[in-house]
Amino acid sequence: MVQEPVVRIQGVSKKIGSKTLIDNLTLDIPPGQVYGFLGPNGSGKTTTIRMMVGLMSITQGDILIQGSSIKSDFERAVSHVGAIVENPEMYKFLTGYQNMVHYARMSPGITRERIMEAVERVGMQHRIHDKVKTYSLGMRQRLGVAQAILHRPKLLVLDEPTNGLDPQGIRELRDYLRILAKEEGTTVFVSSHLLSEMELMCDTVAVIQQGRLIDVKELNHGDAPADGQRETAFDVDHPAQALELIGAGRIEGSSLIVAVDRSAAAAINAKLVMAGISVYGIRVVTRSLEDQFLEMTGGGHIG
Amino acid sequence: MGDFLKLVQNENMKIYRRLRTWIMFAILVLLMMLFGVLFYMGSSSSPIGAWDAVDQLSFLYFLVSIFSVVVAADIVAAEFTWGTIKLLLVRPWTRTKILVSKLLAVLLFTLAMSAVYLLANMAVSFLLFPDIQSGVFPKGSGGPLGYIMEDLLYNYIDLLVITIFAFMVSTVFRTSGLAIGLSMFILFAGNIFTMLFHPTRYAWAKYMLFVNMDLGQYRGGQVGPAGMTLGFSAAVLTGYVLAFLLIAWFVFKKRDVAA
Ligand SMILES: Nc1ncnc2c1ncn2[C@@H]1O[C@H](COP(=O)(O)OP(=O)(O)OP(=O)(O)O)[C@@H](O)[C@H]1O
Ligand SMILES: [Mg+2]
Numbered sequence: 001m002v003q004e005p006v007v008r009i010q011g012v013s014k015k016i017g018s019k020t021l022i023d024n025l026t027l028d029i030p031p032g033q034v035y036g037f038l039g040p041n042g043s044g045k046t047t048t049i050r051m052m053v054g055l056m057s058i059t060q061g062d063i064l065i066q067g068s069s070i071k072s073d074f075e076r077a078v079s080h081v082g083a084i085v086e087n088p089e090m091y092k093f094l095t096g097y098q099n100m101v102h103y104a105r106m107s108p109g110i111t112r113e114r115i116m117e118a119v120e121r122v123g124m125q126h127r128i129h130d131k132v133k134t135y136s137l138g139m140r141q142r143l144g145v146a147q148a149i150l151h152r153p154k155l156l157v158l159d160e161p162t163n164g165l166d167p168q169g170i171r172e173l174r175d176y177l178r179i180l181a182k183e184e185g186t187t188v189f190v191s192s193h194l195l196s197e198m199e200l201m202c203d204t205v206a207v208i209q210q211g212r213l214i215d216v217k218e219l220n221h222g223d224a225p226a227d228g229q230r231e232t233a234f235d236v237d238h239p240a241q242a243l244e245l246i247g248a249g250r251i252e253g254s255s256l257i258v259a260v261d262r263s264a265a266a267a268i269n270a271k272l273v274m275a276g277i278s279v280y281g282i283r284v285v286t287r288s289l290e291d292q293f294l295e296m297t298g299g300g301h302i303g
Numbered sequence: 304m305g306d307f308l309k310l311v312q313n314e315n316m317k318i319y320r321r322l323r324t325w326i327m328f329a330i331l332v333l334l335m336m337l338f339g340v341l342f343y344m345g346s347s348s349s350p351i352g353a354w355d356a357v358d359q360l361s362f363l364y365f366l367v368s369i370f371s372v373v374v375a376a377d378i379v380a381a382e383f384t385w386g387t388i389k390l391l392l393v394r395p396w397t398r399t400k401i402l403v404s405k406l407l408a409v410l411l412f413t414l415a416m417s418a419v420y421l422l423a424n425m426a427v428s429f430l431l432f433p434d435i436q437s438g439v440f441p442k443g444s445g446g447p448l449g450y451i452m453e454d455l456l457y458n459y460i461d462l463l464v465i466t467i468f469a470f471m472v473s474t475v476f477r478t479s480g481l482a483i484g485l486s487m488f489i490l491f492a493g494n495i496f497t498m499l500f501h502p503t504r505y506a507w508a509k510y511m512l513f514v515n516m517d518l519g520q521y522r523g524g525q526v527g528p529a530g531m532t533l534g535f536s537a538a539v540l541t542g543y544v545l546a547f548l549l550i551a552w553f554v555f556k557k558r559d560v561a562a
Contacts (some may be wrong), residue, residue: 016559053393055560079395089386093321102316105309106394147390 004067006031006080006155006187007052012061014047014211021047023212024061029189031154034181036202037191045191046086051157052189053083066154079107082153084161088144092133096124097141101149107151114119118146119178137164145173149180156180158190162197163218174201229259231285234268237278247276257285307400314408318374327370330414332423335363339427347510352435354447356428367420368462368490371413375469376482379555383477388560401556405459405546406470413466417459422478456517464540465490471547475554489513504530515539 005028014022022044029035039045050056052063054070054077063070068077090099100119104110119128122142132140141164148156156177162170178201180186192198198205199219207215233255238240242256243249246268249258260268265282272279318324329337338360342351351359382388391401415520465486472482493513502509509529518540521533 050559050561055389057557058560075395078393081393083390083393085389085393087386088390090390091317091385091387094316098316098320101393102313105313106396108306168481226456239354 003031005029006066006191008064009052010061010063012048012051012063013059014044014051014056015059020211022051023209025211025213027206027213028189029155029214030204031187032181032185032189033203034177034188034201036198036205037189037190037208038193038195038198038205039208040193043208045208045213046159047084048081049189049191053081053085053157054078054083078158079151080154081157081254082148082151082155083157083159084141084144084148085159086155087137087163088140089148090132090135090140090143092264093117093131095131096128096135099143100128100147103147103150110151114181115150118150121149123144123172131145135182138166138169141165142169143178150184152184152186154185154187155289156186156188160192160194162192162194170197177201224234229261231257231259233257233281233283234272234279235281235283236272237280241275242277243271245271245277304394304445305390305438307404307522310396310400310404311407311411314378314546315411316404317411318378318408324374327373328416328419329517330371331366334366335420335423335427337361338363338499343431346432350435351432352427354434354451356432357424357447357451358454360424360428361451361458363424364417364420364455364458364462365490367413367416368458369466369487370416371409371462372469372486373479373483374491375409375466376471376479376486378409379551380473380477380479380482384479392560398556399552402474406467409466410463410471413462417462435459436511439535440537453522454519457517457522460518460540464544466513467544467547471551474551494500502527502531509531509535510539512543 007027007029009025009027009029009194012022012025018145024152025044025048029255037045037048041234047056051058052065052070054074058071063077068080070077072229090096092101094102097115100115104115104300116125122145124139124142124146126171127135127139132143135143141161145158145161147283158177161173171265176186181203182186190198191201202219205217205219206213207217231256233252234242234257235255237254239251239254239256243251246256246258249256269279269282337358342356342359344400382391385438392398447534468489469482469486473479474483476482489512493516496511496513500511500512501509506529514528515536518533518536520527520538527536
């Protein structure tokens with residue numbers, strides 16, 4: 001299925017003075033996906049997003065949104081975009097509702113009903129007529145999402161959207177973003193360094209480091225195959241003895257780690273128990289995106 | 304066009320939904336009343352007419368200038384300090400249109416403040432003082448109302464120049480404090496500069512903003528220092544205002560927003 005990308009980042013560079021913040025970044029974002037943008041602190045995620053939404057000028061290259069250039073056809077390009085760049089700041093002396101009215105006036109054809117629909121979407125209907133200065137960070141974040149989806153944008157750009165949300169809020173946002181992508185065909189471009197987060201909600205993840213794209217990974221949301229070898233940790237009272245007995249694997253803390261399939265794991269367990277070794281737990285060691293990410297970016301160097 | 308007016312409506316909402324704005328209006332009206340009563344008590348021996356009172360109370364117009372400067376100094380800078388500029392600019396409106404809507408809202412505010420000033424002044428004067436023949440105003444030529452309105456027009460032009468200056472500084476430096484400070488400096492230290500660099504002594508001095516701000520000096524066809532005329536000063540002021548607006552527009556359009 002080949003579909004016209006919603007966003008085409010074409011050879012984009014950003015230089016400030018002699019410093020290159022983004023170096024020749026090229027990326028196509030297909031429609032209807034939750035697309036992750038991953039990178040360590042200072043790698044250029046926010047800078048890229050600012051260029052995508054026209055807050056920053058592009059030194060070289062161009063960004064097309066639904067085929068319109070953000071440089072030369074800003075109004076049309078940005079009309080497809082809803083965004084939260086870093087923290088969603090609202091007018092504190094206005095109520096949540098007045099803030100929504102403010103943004104509603106800036107896009108064509110947004111009714112009162114649509115405002116309330118967006119507000120209910122983020123669960124803010126009970127506090128919407130309070131002044132924003134009485135809101136908690138999480139509530140402001142929710143209102144931020146509401147203003148971003150108000151005009152039903154084709155592309156939703158979120159920079160670290162889970163910042164300040166409680167676990168419940170994070171979960172709701174994650175589910176909601178997936179629903180948006182699936183049911184309304186919205187493309188969601190979300191940056192984060194909460195890698196486990198990305199793993200849970202993204203279809204594809206682009207990894208950026210020091211302003212350069214280093215990898216694009218499609219994530220498989222289906223379960224890993226039940227058979228096949230996986231690293232399995234046996235938490236035991238005498239790991240050294242266990243290693244000697246099994247004759248394979250390695251020791252990490254109080255665990256023996258062996259690459260086995262399911263039936264072999266059961267056999268090893270029986271063997272250990274027979275030998276009088278207490279097995280406190282058995283678990284599959286998953287190599288999370290986080291580990292892969294740290295491997296790719298070579299640890300936590302900033303810059 | 305109708306849509307553009309919605310931008311102005313937004314800016315108005317952000318001005319008039321703030322308590323600060325209503326405090327400004329309240330201060331203006333209360334001080335007008337206070338000084339009206341003070342003049343009334345002071346004039347018990349030699350009563351003055353209502354039109355004379357209007358003229359005497361007109362010194363309070365400097366409050367309108369100050370409040371206009373405060374609003375203009377804040378309207379762009381505040382969006383940056385609040386961080387709301389990010390959401391404001393990610394909308395299908397060019398930066399030029401956003402800036403123009405803000406400028407229009409400021410101009411509407413200066414008009415509203417001036418109207419309230421005039422109404423309060425007239426109301427206080429005519430409630431407290433008798434409507435008798437004025438001893439101060441020359442007879443004929445438009446009468447006292449004409450004189451008052453002409454005076455107000457000159458003061459309003461003065462206010463516009465300084466307000467647009469504040470608007471520019473606010474846009475360029477994104478801090479309202481600096482914009483207010485510099486504007487107040489021009490407003491109050493202008494006379495000192497005019498004295499130091501008087502156009503009769505320095506040929507270039509007649510192009511300074513300060514010496515041209517008071518258009519009232521040409522009233523009745525008078526000629527200013529070094530042969531300056533109303534037309535000359537009007538042209539110089541227009542030049543300055545256009546320059547301020549161009550600078551503000553250019554900087555606002557080009558700026559990388561990383562608030
Ligand atoms: N105005 C600026 N002038 C110079 N350098 C800047 C400017 N803004 C950002 N940078 C630099 O650009 C790089 C990328 O910054 P950016 O904010 O895009 O990172 P990020 O990936 O969003 O990081 P984080 O995860 O911490 O949010 C950093 O090294 C930063 O120091
Ligand atoms: Mg960032």
